[in-house]
Amino acid sequence: MKPQTNTVVRLDAEDAVVQxxxxxxxxxxxxxxxxxLRCVNEPISVGDIAEQLMLSPSLVSHHLRLLKAARVLRGERRGKQIFYSALDDHIRCVIDDMMTHIGEPNYIEEVD
Amino acid sequence: MKPQTNTVVRLDAEDAVVQxxxxxxxxxxxxxxxxxLRCVNEPISVGDIAEQLMLSPSLVSHHLRLLKAARVLRGERRGKQIFYSALDDHIRCVIDDMMTHIGEPNYIEEVD
DNA sequence: TCAACATATGAACACATATTCATATGTTGA
DNA sequence: TCAACATATGAATATGTGTTCATATGTTGA
Incomplete structure (x- = not known):
């Protein structure tokens, strides 16, 4: 899958691409x-995410684990519950940019 | 996978999420x-992409097809070759934002 | 039209992964 | 410590998908 590395030292840019x-x-x-999207605006508990999205707490937890490991979200315990929120607001910027991309008029109903 | 839609009319926001x-x-x-990344700066032919990335033209073509269908890239024929480039520059913005996210100092080497 | 090149397409396979279910861990109040 | 709640974890499975190979389509120059 990854192109063979002929050079001894791997390029930093290559690491960035993978990240x-x-x-x-x-x-x-x-x-x-x-x-x-539920976490970027304000911290929200696992149970509330599950309820609002109609998902099992187990499934939500599985996803949250991945998102936390990737530093997209962070979790903070408050009593029994754990509230998740965005680690920083770059994710929100990325989503906004992509929203704009979708909103492009030439995006919709254009045929090859 | 998708939460059941109790309402008759599906929400536009839901469509946006899927897109x-x-x-x-x-x-x-x-x-x-x-x-x-090879296409965002300047138009480049399928063969050149394949050569630079050390991939088979077939594989590159498969991926280009998906990217063109999703309006990420666009293809323009010049003689025998077809040159691909970014449809607009939102993708570049998205990548830049994500790069910044990766570059965050608290992203690297922080332990739970 | 034919050969040579450039790109695209379809099938098949190997691998990744999203989801579910059962169970475990952790926390609070009594 | 115990019960009740909140979240996490591991295994199993079904589905999705990236890649390869063979083949097809399209283009140019002779």
């Missing part, structure tokens, strides 16, 4: 993206 | 992301 792809892949699942 | 996720998923594969 970038990892983040995009995480945002590439609709369920996970919905979870992210 | 967003589709785009992110496309950028979530390292090979495809590398192909995108």
């Amino acid at each position: 970038l792809a990892d983040l995009f892949r995480l945002m590439g699942d609709p369920t996970r993206l919905r979870i992210i | 967003l996720a589709d785009l992110f998923r496309l950028m979530g594969d390292p090979t495809r992301l590398r192909i995108i």
